[in-house]
Amino acid sequence: MASRIKLIPMIALFLASVALLIMRKDIRFNYRLAWPVAVVCALRLLYDIGNFLGHHLDWGTIGLPAQTLLFLAVAAVFALPLRERVVAIGFSLTTLLLGVTCLFQRYAQGVDRPAGLNGGDWAAVEFAMFVLILVLLSMLQALRRDTSRNDRTLHIVAVVVGLYGAVLTQSRGPLLAFAPIYLGLMLWYAVRSHLWRRMLVLFVVTVAGMLAVTTTLHREMVDRLAAVSTDIRSYSTDDSPAAIAIRERLEMWRVSWQAFLEHPLTGNGLEQFGPYVRHQVALGHADPAIAKYVHPHSEYLESMFAGGLPALLVLLLFLGVPLAYFARHANHPQESIAASAVGGLMVIGMYALCAFSDNVFYRAMPQSLYLFLVLGLAVGIGRQLRYTSPR
Numbered sequence: 001m002a003s004r005i006k007l008i009p010m011i012a013l014f015l016a017s018v019a020l021l022i023m024r025k026d027i028r029f030n031y032r033l034a035w036p037v038a039v040v041c042a043l044r045l046l047y048d049i050g051n052f053l054g055h056h057l058d059w060g061t062i063g064l065p066a067q068t069l070l071f072l073a074v075a076a077v078f079a080l081p082l083r084e085r086v087v088a089i090g091f092s093l094t095t096l097l098l099g100v101t102c103l104f105q106r107y108a109q110g111v112d113r114p115a116g117l118n119g120g121d122w123a124a125v126e127f128a129m130f131v132l133i134l135v136l137l138s139m140l141q142a143l144r145r146d147t148s149r150n151d152r153t154l155h156i157v158a159v160v161v162g163l164y165g166a167v168l169t170q171s172r173g174p175l176l177a178f179a180p181i182y183l184g185l186m187l188w189y190a191v192r193s194h195l196w197r198r199m200l201v202l203f204v205v206t207v208a209g210m211l212a213v214t215t216t217l218h219r220e221m222v223d224r225l226a227a228v229s230t231d232i233r234s235y236s237t238d239d240s241p242a243a244i245a246i247r248e249r250l251e252m253w254r255v256s257w258q259a260f261l262e263h264p265l266t267g268n269g270l271e272q273f274g275p276y277v278r279h280q281v282a283l284g285h286a287d288p289a290i291a292k293y294v295h296p297h298s299e300y301l302e303s304m305f306a307g308g309l310p311a312l313l314v315l316l317l318f319l320g321v322p323l324a325y326f327a328r329h330a331n332h333p334q335e336s337i338a339a340s341a342v343g344g345l346m347v348i349g350m351y352a353l354c355a356f357s358d359n360v361f362y363r364a365m366p367q368s369l370y371l372f373l374v375l376g377l378a379v380g381i382g383r384q385l386r387y388t389s390p391r
Helices: 002-023 025-033 035-054 067-079 084-108 121-143 149-168 172-193 196-217 219-234 245-262 273-283 299-329 335-354 364-386
Strands: none
Touching: 002 025, 002 067, 025 035, 025 067, 025 364, 035 067, 035 299, 035 364, 067 364, 084 121, 084 149, 121 149, 121 172, 121 335, 121 364, 149 172, 149 196, 172 196, 172 335, 245 273, 245 299, 273 299, 299 335, 299 364, 335 364
């Protein structure tokens, strides 16, 4: 019943967006200005449909890719003259809520690794990525020159609480990916504002705060990072790896690479990693410790496993084309356009880096966030460009 109730606002938003596209020529024109991003999202959907048909898979495997249709339409909402301040406050309040959720789960419920409102320990990584993306967007709004003092205070509080919550998840991949993306945001701010000293202070304070939390209050994160090199050195395909995340990942990556070499052009089909691993375990060709997994914990290897080199190319286009689109506008003289472009760059950067060590599109929540923000920001930039004189 609850899942059906959650569908109501999305269905209503979808129908409203389709009506806007049909009735309003100006909104369709905004889409045309953002056509590279929309086309590459549609291309990924078409390739997944081809994979589904070519491998004769169950209907359930096409459900997640089909979400793309929803967000291709929903992006029309961003073509409306939205109140940027309201949207920014909404994102920061969400960041604050998720950060507080982490604090509550850790200190009130005694959860070792907070994973948000939906999911268990296995969802901690994607939840951390979700929170850190919102943290970056809140920080971006705090840095903008046209942000009022009260709003800036809200954004900064959201950043602090969200960052602390993300640290509590003990998710190494997203936290390591966050560092270079955050540095890039600081450099963009310094270049645009010429306030290099302020940028340096902000960056040092952020890094020092995160290090203080991890080294004093929560040494679990330090221990998890310190264990990486030991786990890599101790891994061997001839020995049974213990139930440790790093060594299990290495074994999954080995098996997925082996599967890719077997079918480098056609792949093995969407959502087929689990059955393939269990078959390899039964044959004695893979360690039983990874039999419980249904994805190889690398989006790039997942694509190569499911669809071979063509699928990897589609994934790279799915990430790279929007990246190039946003990079073109990151230094636009109009503040709102530049901020939207930098927001898009940060979202894609987080997904692209986290994709090396985790699957970032295998569940509805992370895929929805990517499509919602990337398509929405692209169409929003298209709308703003219509009313902005050329340089």
